[in-house]
Amino acid sequence: MAASFATLHHVLFLVWFLPIAFSLSFFFFKAESISNVSCNEKDKQALLTLKRGLTDQEHVLSSWSDHKDCCIWDRVICDNKIGRVSELHLNNSMLGGEISGSLLQLEHLNYLDLSGNDFNCTPIPTFLGSMFSLTHLDLYGANFCGLIPHQLGNLSSLRYLSLRYNSNLYVDNLRWMSGLSAVQHLNLGYADLHREVDWLQIMSKFPSLSELYLYNCQLDSLNPSLGFVNFTSLRVLSLFGNHFNHEIPNWFSNLSTSLLELYLFNNSLKGNIPPSIFNLEKLEHLDLGINSLNGHIPSSIGNLSRIKTLFLDQNQLNGTIPKSLGLLSKLETLYVGENYLTGTVDEGHFRKLSKLKDLYMSEAPLFFNVKSNWVPPFQLYYAYMSSIKIGPTFPSWLQSQRSLSILEMSMSGISSKAPGWFWNWTSNITYINLSNNHIECDVSDIFLSSTVKVLNIANNSFYGPISTFLCQKKTRKNKLEVLDASNNLLSGELSHCWKYWQSLIHLNLGSNNLVSRIPYSMGALLNLQSLGLQNNSIYGDIPSSLKKCSNLRLIDMGDNHLSIIPLWIGELTNLLVLRLRSSEFKGNIPQQICQISSLIVIDLANNNLSGSIPNCLKNISAMALHDSNVISLYLDGHASYVESVQLVPKGREMEYKENLLLVRLIDLSSNNLSGSIPTEISDLSELRFLNLSRNHLMGKIPEKIGSMKELESVDLSRNHLSGEIPPSMSNLTFLSVLDLSYNNLSGRIPSSTQLQSFDALRYIGNPQLCGDPLPKSCTIEEQSLNKSPIGSVEDDFENSSFYIGMGVGFATGFWAICGALFFNRTWRHAYFRFADEIKDWIYVTTMIKMNLLEKLRVCLSK
Structure with missing residues (x-):
């Protein structure tokens, strides 16, 4: 987050x-x-020919008519003196189709903007290189593909060229660009330039180049060996998202007289930050974030007297933050978080930072140690200060920050009471995250201004009846989208005041002391995407009104005292996660659950469910198919908040947040389920975790279980399963947890490196089972019962003359590497x-x- x-x-x-x-x-x-100028007839006909070749879904060219003067057509500009078309502004028009060569007849056209259209991955027309009057060419995001034509190098008058965000463009070389002698703004962002190793020398020869954007261009070297690069006019250099993987070159110091903006983030840069970088005296924007830079921040950082935005975050920088940082009087944005910086940050670090608006210091072992009466010289809009030491007392300097919009102060060691002024001290606040502290507060004291959209107070010591907070009149105009008050000391019943909270997207009241039914009025939360009521004393039925919450993607009601899983659950067709474990559910698992094709987690463990496992589980396509839409669905919620869920994927409880997107889990363990394991379960080829243990299941393990190639954990223990272990289980190469103990399985354990890697305890309690890793050896009869060409290394070896004829050299090499693993459990x-x-x-x-x-x-x- x-x-x-x-x-x-x-x-x-x-x-x-x-x-x-x-x-x-x-x-x-x-x-x-x-304009009163009449259009040239030749230009008009050229434009009409262009229109005929284009697809115009939005009818933006509807004014282009033979009966009107083309100088009054939309998006056309003529020269006032000679009546010739000089500019075409066709950007963001939903145009497609073919760009006609009739454009060549527009002899005075100097400005052509085709950006933001969709030309269906066609090549950039080569004839554009013959439009010698062009000074401005913008093809940004127009879905062109293929080789960037060398003919563009003929445009010697071109001052502005943008080909950015055409993600399938590439060059075979850049030598053709030498003809662009007048270029001032050059943007090739997202074009593949990796074939040109001398890109830097080529770009540095443009005498008028002022802005150069080569981000995400698959470049791999900044040529650190060069002592000098002649960018005499360069003001903006943006090279982020490449693969440099070396130190920052010293030639950057040559740009001290001109450079205003430098963007080098996400480039795998390493080594120390050279002090020469901080000698770029005119620099206003510097971004070195998301790299692998180490060492200290040089004290010469104080030389950046004009700097406005400074990003050093997400590196490996260590040491203390130099006090010279406090000299940067024009600094507005400072990001130093997610490093290994240590030591104290005090008033001196902010001495002259009167213009600071955006501060990011999160996730660094820093101690923010200022006096209790300190009044900062700045007025912050955004304060990201999670996982740094601020407490134990509540930071009183916040009271002076009247413009604050976002406050991120989780895991900050605050263990005092929230002061009364805090809940009514700014009318601009939209986001408050005080989670994972030890803050005490009566929820009846909380007042939310109408601007607050996110309130995260999870894992604190907030107390009092939840109803007093939800039903107080002063919060009835709230626009809250996220409320996470989980893991606190809240008590009482869930109120009937949900009609005042209809903006909620995420609601988590889990792990409190709530004793309540789920009120019918919660069905008013039509925008709700996640609902967490876990680990309380919620009892009774799940009200049918919740089916109105059709946007629900996560339901966690585990560890409560509920009754039956309702049949209408199948109407929540957007649901991704259903966690109802340990909640005293009884009755059958409804077949309607199979109607929720988007489910990636079904956790119904440790209940009193009976009957059989639904044989329609194969209809849950998110577990049967590789469905990339699941990720986009989950991320469609609130960008500033990620829900967490406790799951037991491999026998131990784990917290899932962003990585929940990767989970495909079915846990029906510790119930009273009977019947056989449906053979259709083998169709869930994307399932990663399967736990059916501690039930009364009978019959055989599905023969095709080996087709579930993504399985990492399988627990079928403590049932009444019989028959042999299917040989196809040898195909489960990702399997790291397996438990088949205490069943009635028989025959020989199929031979494979994977199945023999598990401890004998994972097979114990099956008296008729034999073979490694069990101490019981198989008789000849038991061996013959389990012969199969699938996954049986030893049987194949005995029956195949091909394997017998394998070379001694291969066998020696193979056993030298794998023998230790095979023989040492x-x-x-x-x-x-x-x-x-x-x-x-x-x-x-x-x-x-x-x-x-x-x-x-x-x-x-x-």
């Missing part, structure tokens, strides 16, 4: 900037309509457990965290 906040200001920048841009655009196009088990944990870590870290961080971060530097 803190990492996603670290880039929120970029989005806010766009929110501020775009309305101004559109207003100027509107004024511009209105102004052109007052402890080593085998440790190996597979290690591999399993590494797999989880790589999958979660790569797929979620970095993906979420970069998308928001790019906005400011576009």
Whole structure:
């Protein structure tokens, strides 16, 4: 959560900037309509030919008619003196189709903007390189693909060229660009430039180049060996999202007389920050975040006298923050969080920071130690200060911050009472996160202004009846979207005041002392996406009114005293997570649960459920198919809050947050279920965790269980299962937890490195079962009963002349590597457990965290 906040200001920048841009655009196009110049007939016919080749879904070219003067057509500007078309503003028009070569007849066209359209991954027209009058060419985000044509290098008058966000563009070299002698603004963002190793030398030869944007271009070197790079006019350099993987070169110090903005974040840069970077005396924006930079922050940071935004977050920087930071009197945004910085931060670090608005210090072992009567020189909008030491007393300096919009102060060691002024001290606050402290507060004292959208007070010592908070008149105009008061000391009944809380998206009141039925009025929460009432004393039926909450994606009512799983549960077709464990449910598992095709977690463990397992589980496509839509569905909630769920995937309870997206789990353990395991369960090829233990299941383990290739944990213990272990189980190569103990299984355990890696306790209690790792050897009769060509290494070896003929060299090499694992059970088990944990870590870290961080971060530097 803190990492996603670290880039929120970029989005806010766009929110501020775009309305101004559109207003100027509107004024511009209105102004052109007052021209009295008549259109040149040749230009008119060229434009009509262009229109015929384009698809115009939004009819933005409806004014382009042969019966009207083309100089008054929408998005067309003519030269007032000669009546020739000089500019075409066709941006963001939903245009597609073919760009006609008739554009070449517009001999005086100097401005062409086709950005924000969709040309269906067609190549950039090569004839654009023959439009020699062009000074401005913008193809941003127009879905062009393929090789960037060398002919564009003929545009010697071009001052502005933007090809950014056409994600399938590439170059074979950049030497053709030498003809762009007048270029001032060059943006090739997201084009693949990795084939050109001399990109830096080529770019540095443009005498007038002022702004260079080569972000996410698959570049791999900044040429650290170069002593000098001749960027004499460069004001903006944006190179984020590449793969440099080396130290920051010293040639950056050559740019001290011109550079205003430098963006190098997310580039795998390493080593120390060279002090020369802080000698760029005119620098206003510097972003070195999301790299692997280490060492101390140089004290020369105080030389950046004009700096406005400074990002050093998400690196490996250590040592203390230098006091010279407090000299940066123009600093507005400071991000130093998610590093290994230590020591004290005090008043001296902020001495002259009167313009500071955005402060991110989260997740660093810092101690924010200021006097109780300190009044900061700044007025913050955003304060991200989670996981740094602020307490034990509640920070009184916050009372002076009248402009604060976001306060992130979780895990900050605050163990005092929340002061009375806190709940009514600013009318601008939208987000409050005080979770994971030891703050005491009576919930009846909480007053929420109408601006608050997120209130997270989880894991504290808030107390009092929940109804006094929910029903007080002073909060009835609230716009709260997230309320997390879990793991506190709240008591009493859930009120009937939910009609005042209809903006709620996430509600978590779990792990309190609530004693209540679920009121029918909760059905008024039509926007609700997650509902957590776990670990209370909630009793009775789940009211049918909750089926009106059709946006629900997560329900956690575990550890309560409820009755039956309602049949209408199948109407919640967007549900992803259903956790009802340990809540005294009785009756059958309704077949209607199979109607929820989006489910990734079904946790009904430790109840009194009876009857059979539904044989329609294969209809839950999120567990049967690789469905990427699940992630987008889950992230469709509130960007600043991630729900957490306690699950037991491998025999131990774990907390899942962002990584919940990766889980595919069915846990029906510790119930009174009977009948057989449905063979259809084998169709759930994406399932990772299956627990059916401690029931009364009979019959055989499904023969095709081996087709569930993603299974990591299978627990079928303490049932009445019979027959042989299916040979296909040998195909479960990701399996790290297996328990088949205390059944009536018989025959030989199939031979495979995987199945033999588990301890004999995982098979114990099956008297007729034999073979490694059990001490009981199989008789000839028992061996013959279990012969199968699938997954049986030893049988295949005995019956295949192909294997007998294998070379001695291969056998020696194979057993040298694998013999220790095969014969040493402890080593085998440790190996597979290690591999399993590494797999989880790589999958979660790569797929979620970095993906979420970069998308928001790019906005400011576009």
